[in-house]
Amino acid sequence: MRRESGRIPRRSFALLVLVLGTLTATGPLATDLYLPAFPDIARELDAPQAQIQLTLTAIMLGLSLGQLVIGPLSDAVGRRRPLLVGFALFTVASFACALVPSAPALVALRFVQGVAGASGAVIARAVVRDVFEGDEAARFFSRLMLVTGLAPLLGPVLGAQLLRFGPWQVSFVLLGAVSLVSLVVVFFALPETLPGSVRRPFRVVSLARTVWSLVRDVRFVGPALTLGLAFAMMFTYVSSFSFVSQSQFGASQQAFALMFGINTAGLMAGTQVNGFLIGRVDTSRRLAAGLCGALLAVGVLGALALGGVSGPWALVALTSVFCVMMFSVGFVLPNATTLAISSQSPAVAGTASALMGSLQFALGGGLSSLAGWTASGEASLASMAVVMGSVGLLAGGVFAVSARWAVRPAS
Structure with a gap:
């Protein structure tokens, strides 16, 4: 850990995990909290399933575009101010979502939510780069995902319970309250981590040069593309399984929430096992193992879809996969x-984080929507398997090629 790059000492490691976890968890919570209410929202707003799924695509695109601006801005003015403005706007947009009269209005506000919420994701990664290096950074990211993993784990479960006591709008009221808490946490608990001496003026020409150097650097663009494609594979499941489980397999909202919680617990377990292996197994090997495991699971999913899986054990089998x-x-x-x-x-950490995050959410929001491009206009288990398998194979290919090219000059 580099003590001079920021004012956060090692003894505050746990506090930093909690603070940055709160920031990065807001986006996943905004994505997942209302998933069990998709059918209810479609009925109340008199909108087709595809239009309601666009609310997910909208927030993903907002997260993508927002990071392109907020990341470089944080390199110029520091980390705190963009965070405070972003979460203030996210709070207002969340409360406004509870008052929408139509699906297009909800799509528009979700886009605003995404742009504003991008500040949490992009700046949290930049703060980690300000303070940590190497295996310390990998260890911190693993611990950070333990905290942020609680949001997608609890989101659908909490959203399903909220539907028992109130309409779907309550989910957005809760989002506004969580965002307000995040705003207070940033104001009181997160010091500035980017010293003025290493800040870079926000100039379009300078930004263009930095972005061009990043996209030409295989050490950056290879892992960044792998991350975006793997996220798209995961987000295809996130965006489609609510409809598929309830319409194709007859699951209740509570059953869907339970399945989603179990699967998110699997994600959290993976991040913590990864953290345990740091220092024992090389980072690239851990990444390769993760890609192989994901592709194996998606292959089984495809076999279940081709076999026409059905019956009472179908949901158990799908949850396991x-x-x-x-x-x-x-x-x-x-x-x-x-x-x-x-x-x-560190001088370009904000811009690098923004480009990586933008790519991640653009691929996640764009490629996952392909699962709904069926004859019926609705996602199915088969269409999910096709999209997830194709994207997963592409992620593995990109990583293999980029890893080979990254070591080529050294050899």
Whole structure:
């Protein structure tokens, strides 16, 4: 840990995990909290399933575009101010989502939520780069995912319980309250971690040069693309399984929430096993193992879809397969993030984090929507398997090629 790059000492490691975990958890919570209410929202707003799924795509695209601005801005003015403005806007947008009269209005506000919520994801990664290096960064990212993993774990479960006591709008009211708490946490508990001496003026020409150097650096773009494609594979499951489990397999909202919670626990377990292996197994090998495990699980999913899985044990089998996939993705996400971010200097950490996060959410929001491109206009288990398998294979290919090219000059 580099003590001079920021004002956060080693003894505050746990506090930093908690603070940054709160920031990065807000985005996943915004994504997952209302998933069990998808059918209810479609009925109340008189909108087709595809239009309600666009609310997920909208927040993902907002997260993608927002990071492109907020990341470089944080390199110029520091980390705190963009965070405070971003969470203030996210709070307002969340409360406004509870008042929408139509699906298009909800899609628009979800986009605003994404742009504002991007501040938490991109700046949290930049703060880690400000303070940690190498295996310390990988270890911190693994611990951070333990905290942030609680959001997608609890999100659908909490959302399903909220539906027992109130309409779907309550979920967005809760999101606004959580965002307000995050705003207070940032204000009182997160010091500035980027010294003025290493800040870079926000100039378009300078930004363009930095971005161009990043996209030409195989040490960065290889892991970043791998991260984005692996995230797209995972997000295909996140965005489609709510409809598929309830419409194709007859699961209740409570059953879906339970399955989603089990699978997210698999993701959290994967990140912690990955953390245990740091210093014992090379980062690239841990990442490769995660990709292989995820592809194996998706292959089984495809076999179940082709076999026409049905009956009372179908949901148990699917939950088991998705849990293995999520466990494996728990290796991919922190290691790909570490390889990409650690390859760059702290002076461009915000821009690198923004580009990586933008790519991640653009691929996640764009490619996952392909699962709904069926004759019926609705996602199915088969379409999920096709998209997830194709994207997973592409992620493995990108990582293999980029890893080979990254070591080529040295050899």
